[in-house]
Amino acid sequence: MTGGGAERITVSSDQDVVRVRQLVRTVAVAVKLSLVDQTKLVTAASELARNTLVYGGGGTVEVTRVDNGRRTGIHIVFADRGPGIADLDLALTDGYTTGGGLGLGLSGSRRLVDEFAIDTAVGRGTTISVTKWCR
Amino acid sequence: MTGGGAERITVSSDQDVVRVRQLVRTVAVAVKLSLVDQTKLVTAASELARNTLVYGGGGTVEVTRVDNGRRTGIHIVFADRGPGIADLDLALTDGYTTGGGLGLGLSGSRRLVDEFAIDTAVGRGTTISVTKWCR
Amino acid sequence: MDRVPILKIGDILLVSIQIDMEDQVALQLQENLADRIVSSGCHGVIIDISALDIVDSFVGRTLATIASISRVLDAETVVVGMRPAVAITLVELGLSLPGIRTALNVELGMELLARGRYEDDDEGQDDADEPTVTAP
Amino acid sequence: MDRVPILKIGDILLVSIQIDMEDQVALQLQENLADRIVSSGCHGVIIDISALDIVDSFVGRTLATIASISRVLDAETVVVGMRPAVAITLVELGLSLPGIRTALNVELGMELLARGRYEDDDEGQDDADEPTVTAP
Ligand SMILES: Nc1ncnc2c1ncn2[C@@H]1O[C@H](COP(=O)(O)OP(=O)(O)O)[C@@H](O)[C@H]1O
Ligand SMILES: Nc1ncnc2c1ncn2[C@@H]1O[C@H](COP(=O)(O)OP(=O)(O)O)[C@@H](O)[C@H]1O
Numbered sequence: 294m295t296g297g298g299a300e301r302i303t304v305s306s307d308q309d310v311v312r313v314r315q316l317v318r319t320v321a322v323a324v325k326l327s328l329v330d331q332t333k334l335v336t337a338a339s340e341l342a343r344n345t346l347v348y349g350g351g352g353t354v355e356v357t358r359v360d361n362g363r364r365t366g367i368h369i370v371f372a373d374r375g376p377g378i379a380d381l382d383l384a385l386t387d388g389y390t391t392g393g394g395l396g397l398g399l400s401g402s403r404r405l406v407d408e409f410a411i412d413t414a415v416g417r418g419t420t421i422s423v424t425k426w427c428r
Numbered sequence: 429m430t431g432g433g434a435e436r437i438t439v440s441s442d443q444d445v446v447r448v449r450q451l452v453r454t455v456a457v458a459v460k461l462s463l464v465d466q467t468k469l470v471t472a473a474s475e476l477a478r479n480t481l482v483y484g485g486g487g488t489v490e491v492t493r494v495d496n497g498r499r500t501g502i503h504i505v506f507a508d509r510g511p512g513i514a515d516l517d518l519a520l521t522d523g524y525t526t527g528g529g530l531g532l533g534l535s536g537s538r539r540l541v542d543e544f545a546i547d548t549a550v551g552r553g554t555t556i557s558v559t560k561w562c563r
Numbered sequence: 564m565d566r567v568p569i570l571k572i573g574d575i576l577l578v579s580i581q582i583d584m585e586d587q588v589a590l591q592l593q594e595n596l597a598d599r600i601v602s603s604g605c606h607g608v609i610i611d612i613s614a615l616d617i618v619d620s621f622v623g624r625t626l627a628t629i630a631s632i633s634r635v636l637d638a639e640t641v642v643v644g645m646r647p648a649v650a651i652t653l654v655e656l657g658l659s660l661p662g663i664r665t666a667l668n669v670e671l672g673m674e675l676l677a678r679g680r681y682e683d684d685d686e687g688q689d690d691a692d693e694p695t696v697t698a699p
Numbered sequence: 700m701d702r703v704p705i706l707k708i709g710d711i712l713l714v715s716i717q718i719d720m721e722d723q724v725a726l727q728l729q730e731n732l733a734d735r736i737v738s739s740g741c742h743g744v745i746i747d748i749s750a751l752d753i754v755d756s757f758v759g760r761t762l763a764t765i766a767s768i769s770r771v772l773d774a775e776t777v778v779v780g781m782r783p784a785v786a787i788t789l790v791e792l793g794l795s796l797p798g799i800r801t802a803l804n805v806e807l808g809m810e811l812l813a814r815g816r817y818e819d820d821d822e823g824q825d826d827a828d829e830p831t832v833t834a835p
Contacts, residue, residue, distance in 0.1 A: 307721035314719060314753065329594050332753055332784040336792060339755040343722070387793055397756045401792035404528040428587070442585035449583060449617065467617055467648040471656060474619040478586070522657050532620045536656035597783035604803055631790040636781060637801045 298357075304342055305351040313342040313354045317369065320356050324365050326427055334367060334425045337402035341371045341421055344398050348391075349373025349419055359424065366407070366426035374418035381411060433492075439477055440486040448477040448489045452504065455491050459500050461562055469502060469560045472537035476506045476556055479533050483526075484508025484554055494559065501542070501561035509553035516546060567592045569599050575607040575676060576600065576638075577669065581614045589625040596629060600636045607676035608633050611669055613644025623658045630663050639679055641665065643672040703728045705735050711743040711812060712736065712774075713805065717750045725761040732765055736772045743812035744769050747805055749780025759794045766799050775815055777801065779808040 300320070302312050317338040321331040338354070345352040352373030359368045378384045385403065390396035403409040408424040435455070437447050452473040456466040473489070480487040487508030494503045513519045520538065525531035534556075538544040543559040565588060570577045576599055578592065596608065610626065612618065618626070630640040643666045653660065666672040701724060706713045712735055714728065732744065746762065748754065754762070766776040779802045789796065802808040 307723050311719050311721055318752070329784045329787055332782075332788045333791065336753045336755050336788050339753060339757075340792075343755075343757065395756045395760055395794065397793045401756065401794070404791050404793070405788065442587050446583050446585055453616070464648045464651055467646075467652045468655065471617045471619050471652050474617060474621075475656075478619075478621065530620045530624050530658065532657045536620065536658070539655050539657070540652065594783070594787060597787050601783050601803060604807075628787075628790055631795045632783075632786045635786045635789060635796060635801060636783070637803060637807075 299355050300357075301353055301355045303351075303353055304345050306346070310339065310342045310346060314339050316354075316356055317367070320358060320367055321425075324358055324367055324427060326367070326425065330425060330428070333405040334369075334423075337405040337423060338369055340398035340402045341369075341423070344421075345371045345373045345375075345419075349375035351375075352418075361426075364426045366424055368422065368424045370420060370422045372418065372420045377415040377417055377419055378411070378413045379415050381413065434490050435492075436488055436490045438486075438488055439480050441481070445474065445477045445481060449474050451489075451491055452502070455493060455502055456560075459493055459502055459562060461502070461560065465560060465563070468540040469504075469558075472540040472558060473504055475533035475537045476504075476558070479556075480506045480508045480510075480554075484510035486510075487553075496561075499561045501559055503557065503559045505555060505557045507553065507555040512550040512552055512554055513546070513548045514550050516548065566595070569596060571599075571603055571605065574605055575609060575673060576603065576605045577609050577611065579611040579614070583615075584622065586621055589622055593625055593629055593632065597632050597636065600633060600638050606638050607673075608638055608640040609669055609672045609676070610640065610642045611644050611672075612642060612649075613646070613668070615649065616646070618645070618649050618653055620656060620658055623653060623656075623660060627660055627662055639664070639676055641672040641675050643668055702731070705732060707735075707739055707741065710741055711745060711809065712739065712741045713745050713747065715747040715750070719751075720758065722757055725758055729761055729765055729768065733768050733772065736769060736774045742774050743809075744774055744776040745805055745808045745812070746776065746778045747780045747808075748778060748785075749782070749804070751785065752782070754781070754785050754789055756792060756794055759789060759792075759796060763796055763798055775800070775812055777808040777811055779804055 300316060302309060302316060304310065304313065314335050318331065318335050321334050326334065342354050345354065350373060352371065355370045357368045359366050383389050385399050387400045388396040402423065406423040406425050410422045413419040435451060437444060437451060439445065439448065449470050453466065453470050456469050461469065477489050480489065485508060487506065490505045492503045494501050518524050520534050522535045523531040541558040541560050545557045548554040565582055567578060567580055567588065578596065626642055633640045641664045645665060664675065666675050701718055703714060703716055703724065714732065762778055769776045777800045781801060800811065802811050
């Protein structure tokens with residue numbers, strides 16, 4: 294899998310979450326995702342960037358165009374050095390929230406992308422990587 | 429238990445899953461399963477072949493007419509060399525999914541057939557065998 | 564990859580699934596139908612599955628998702644023509660589709676939609692829009 | 700931080716969301732709208748989201764909360780103009796917004812409010828005002 298140049302946004306405010314949405318939208322259009330897939334990916338990115346801000350205490354979002362030889366797509370990495378997630382199965386359950394949200398950010402985003410991976414350690418932080426491929 | 433000639437389909441696309449359904453239907457009619465049993469078996473085969481594709485990264489499906497002296501039936505083997513299933517009990521729980529499905533493929537198929545066996549090893553792959561007998 | 568045609572009959576969109584759909588075809592139908600609901604302004608959708616000899620969890624989920632999407636877009640969905648063997652199998656599979664309204668055939672489906680629209684134009688729809696996972 | 704304008708048209712408050720809202724802007728809108736419902740005595744609210752290219756769970760929840768607050772203040776809310784791709788995504792995200800009434804556009808939203816007001820001025824709305832969390 295080869296990647297184009299990555300673009301990176303530091304997330305430390307509501308406004309940065311808006312910037313993440315806009316960047317992901319721009320790249321999604323550039324790699325020619327379908328309209329529905331653009332919408333799904335931008336929505337997932339919005340959920341995950343908000344988590345980076347709200348639960349992770351801020352962090353970074355990196356957006357990369359990728360190509361695995363057969364298809365092009367977008368790879369996004371959300372990284373923070375926040376408290377981490379102690380019980381991942383629970384956090385991935387629809388409706389589970391520790392923050393008064395709807396508890397759909399993680400579980401819902403996972404449904405909206407093609408690949409979804411979480412790397413988290415209590416006290417160390419959380420990194421979530423997602424990929425969406427062109428059909 | 430003696431088997432007739434097996435028919436085998438390589439599963440590497442959505443279209444192949446359709447082919448599996450059609451082959452199982454044809455054989456189910458040939459061995460004279462009742463309409464409801466045909467429907468149950470084809471449905472189970474569809475679930476399991478989709479798992480072979482989606483989670484196993486592709487594989488093979490082999491359909492065999494069988495006869496145990498008392499009854500005739502159909503034996504189907506779904507095999508892949510994918511990641512395997514780490515926690516089988518969990519995977520067999522209604523509603524459990526790692527992929528955003530409904531989590532009914534394994535648990536539901538098991539209810540739809542007469543015999544159901546899983547052989548899986550992490551990093552090595554998964555083989556699921558099912559049998560449906562004529563009543 | 565075949566497409567599933569969507570017909571407009573008066574205020575209703577009629578989808579008659581005549582083929583054993585690949586998963587991608589089912590997803591495409593979902594998208595096309597959402598577009599047609601908005602572009603046509605129709606308030607009712609009938610999905611005729613009388614030609615389907617099985618409905619697995621993927622197709623079952625697609626039908627439920629279509630019903631939810633339609634509702635969000637102010638249209639009601641009725642699934643018609645489910646064969647008895649398919650109904651039995653769906654329940655045994657664990658999928659009871661409580662959010663989906665069903666009728667025996669297209670005609671009865673149309674009646675149901677006409678009545679619904681007339682009666683309770685106003686009402687906040689009921690909760691159970693999603694497929695419920697229930698062990699039989 | 701931008702504000703979302705609230706227009707009064709007859710007995711109706713019209714909110715047309717034209718920007719990609721920061722979360723704080725959405726919360727602010729919720730408060731401003733409650734104030735305006737009380738100060739204007741309006742009985743209907745139309746929220747036009749046709750300019751939004753996504754609705755995530757935060758905005759979805761805000762819309763549902765606005766609908767609930769309005770109802771408590773004796774006003775009815777209709778969300779209009781949801782794009783098909785947004786509807787599909789919302790449902791897949793797990794948010795089917797059962798307590799929210801929708802219409803295709805502002806005009807149909809106004810009709811819906813006019814009819815609703817006329818028909819069932821009295822009736823106890825049903826429960827499901829909160830966004831229901833349901834796995835698709
Ligand atoms: N980046 C993160 N760092 C720490 N905890 C997180 C992070 N993201 C999610 N979580 C935890 O997972 C829970 C579920 O997240 P989510 O599904 O997005 O729902 P919500 O955002 O509505 O709470 C959160 O309430 C929080 O406890
Ligand atoms: N062939 C397979 N290889 C690896 N993992 C599998 C395979 N089949 C099923 N699984 C795992 O078991 C889980 C449950 O499967 P299933 O009951 O069919 O539900 P679903 O297909 O909706 O995810 C899957 O989410 C996946 O993690």
